[in-house]
Amino acid sequence: MPALRPVVFIGGILVLVLAATMAIPALVELWLEADHAPEYLPCVAVPAFLGCAAILASRGGPMKLGLREAYLLTTGLWVVLPLTAALPFMWTVPNLSLTDAYFEAVSGLTATGATVITGLDHLPPGVLLWRSMLQWVGGIGIVVMAIAVLPLLKVGGMQLMSRESSDTSDKILARPRELATWLLSIYLSLTLACAIAYGLAGMGGFDALNHAMTTVSTAGFSTRDASLGSFSAAAQWVSVVFMLAGAVPFLLYIQVVRGTWGFVPWSQIPPMLGVVVVGGLLLAWSAVLAGHDVMDAVRHGIFSVTSIITTTGYASYDWQSWGPFAAAMALVLMFCGGCTGSTTGGVKIFRWQILIRRFRITTQELIRPHRVVAQVYQGRPVGPEVVQGVMVLVLLVGGVTALTTVLLAATGLDLVTAFSAAASTVTNVGPALGSIAGPAGNFGPLPDTAKWILSFAMLLGRLELLTVLVMLDPDFWRR
């Protein structure tokens, strides 16, 4: 049985912190409208009380985190924090059930960006800001998790990204506080740059700030029902640039600013850009066939592919109207994902690189059985345990998507909606396909059961599945 005390203690602290950040939307309400400010009082008070209780109940005693405690803490935080984050949705937005509020909060913190709310354009600014803040906080949480936690847990081949290497240049990464400061500075700088660029492209100040937060976190909530389709072509190109900036390994920025430091999986970037260009032009081609002007088609094509493979989920146009080829491409690209060590979800490009290389090695070994080919990734040896970890992860993504599809179909959703919603949440992209939850729709009309299934799928996907699934093993709970 893993030790619960340190898990409850750290959880309590983070619930307190999250409750404190609710002061920001409350102040914005006071400043801009003042209509909803008082409603934030219970939203802060309830989790503050519960957080304090958790801290008091679990303080003292040994605080050492073992491997199983790390799994429990990681998963536990991503289940409990959305409960806290859901309160402003429940108590300041009219007609939002607990189910809807939890779905929206999970979608926020996991940076998925699927929404159940319609009429975003008329929502109070406090709630809009809270949605964006959740995604922004979630985004940096995802980067930290990918750089600091998952390589230790060795989930899905992430040990390849381990910082415990023999690199002598790896000094900064051994100092967690300095690493955290660097990551936060870079994240803040990117967000600020993005907001300014959006402003220059004609977005209003509030919209620019909100979209900057959900662009750099590749998360995808918008302040408009029509998402980036409400803004200028220039704003959409700004979005493309900063979605890609959020999809790049964050250690690369530290490396560029401070010189060489250890292992940065930069070789994911060229294939990512390649997919954006080739995929974007293919989509543009289908848009031209559907009657679009060539320049518009290229912009919407590049924008849509960037939005999907960085798992942001913004829409500049409902690409479903371009026909089945565009829809099929979008579905397949959902599984691509951006670079590991970034804010993106999905399978991620380094895993596809390892799989494709492995496939080539397999055919070579089949042709010449006595040949032995060593697999390498950016100079690091890729051992069989990494290859297997990658394969298990991709197979689990497929398996969980299939199971989720069947469960959603059992709630009455049609096949296209069920499969695409499953794929889009497991990969943390956001929008699905079909007439209900497509890029121009939202998840509001879905049955409650479907929303709970999808909330769980978002959590599973965000935690690279195995971080959650290990806990299904009875051994996890034994001594």
Place this chain on the structure above:
Amino acid sequence: MPALRPVVFIGGILVLVLAATMAIPALVELWLEADHAPEYLPCVAVPAFLGCAAILASRGGPMKLGLREAYLLTTGLWVVLPLTAALPFMWTVPNLSLTDAYFEAVSGLTATGATVITGLDHLPPGVLLWRSMLQWVGGIGIVVMAIAVLPLLKVGGMQLMSRESSDTSDKILARPRELATWLLSIYLSLTLACAIAYGLAGMGGFDALNHAMTTVSTAGFSTRDASLGSFSAAAQWVSVVFMLAGAVPFLLYIQVVRGTWGFVPWSQIPPMLGVVVVGGLLLAWSAVLAGHDVMDAVRHGIFSVTSIITTTGYASYDWQSWGPFAAAMALVLMFCGGCTGSTTGGVKIFRWQILIRRFRITTQELIRPHRVVAQVYQGRPVGPEVVQGVMVLVLLVGGVTALTTVLLAATGLDLVTAFSAAASTVTNVGPALGSIAGPAGNFGPLPDTAKWILSFAMLLGRLELLTVLVMLDPDFWRR
């Protein structure tokens, strides 16, 4: 460069043999109707001429088959033999293009059972028999390939089924001619028993014979547009029994008749029956919700699941009318497959067993990193190369299905038709979903490009993908 001479020689012989078997439908035409008998003359003559030419051109010289020649021969046969088999479709059925004829022939020999022909009920008996014969011949070819060829090629973890084990009891398997005799006797006996059972269940002689041939080969062509839906409930239960009989490892029959002989992967059978019962009852439940009588629902449920997981593809009812849950279940079950060493397609149960066991071992290793768990299948050690082979195969099935879906969507097919047709051909099940090629429809209305893509998908699936894909590696063609 692999040696072409032995490949052409063996190919020539088999083309000759296949041409000779066309005498059977010709004689049936003579005997029953005599209308179309003369049309078979060129169907026999053309391949006979070409086959003889191939044999004459390639005789003499060394005939040793290396590993690469084995790949080339296996794939080459499955590409060339359908060309021969397509001739009666082109030259005796009116309005069937080359594309349609080749699709039908590939679908026959690979035992897929997807059809482009409507109005089966009014087709001349010779062609109906030829369709069934192709599937029957294909079926035994598949068994021989799975027992004798694939374990040597080590494709998709099939080395686990190798007969080069240290089993001292493995004597018969070292004598290929005796093994072939046994397999053929068993196959004939099963077919005969099935035909008699169909007859007792009220089917006419010709229908009983044809369906027996396509049931035991889990192949799925029918003499009726409505498939098994045209026949009695008793006939449908007979079908369930013999589809399962064709989905069992054929070595098991030899073992039962002659005593213990080496490695029979029998442990696939209990999970297969489990899926039939559980899946069948779930489908029955959705049928009851759709308004069916309980007993009818159970029969159609069990029949449909058996038809799908044995990859037969018969329909007793259009299960799409039971709603999205039934459709999603059917789609997922397509990937299940029957037992290896049988006539079935799909991923096959032993691979799922290895993957599920491996998944459990992975979580155990994540929880306790210093534990080492050895994987075993029926007492045989499952080495990392087998695990990786299995994973590569399943990933390729997913990847090829996705790519095929995108290509089909580019020909204008809607998403549901494109994905389900891709899945159903790669797994050699047969019918797809949707309004065109669903269990009650057929592939006739699809564009020609789509039919060629699907023909290739059937071949890829039947040869467990890698047997074909190794040839894409430039190394295959080097010295």
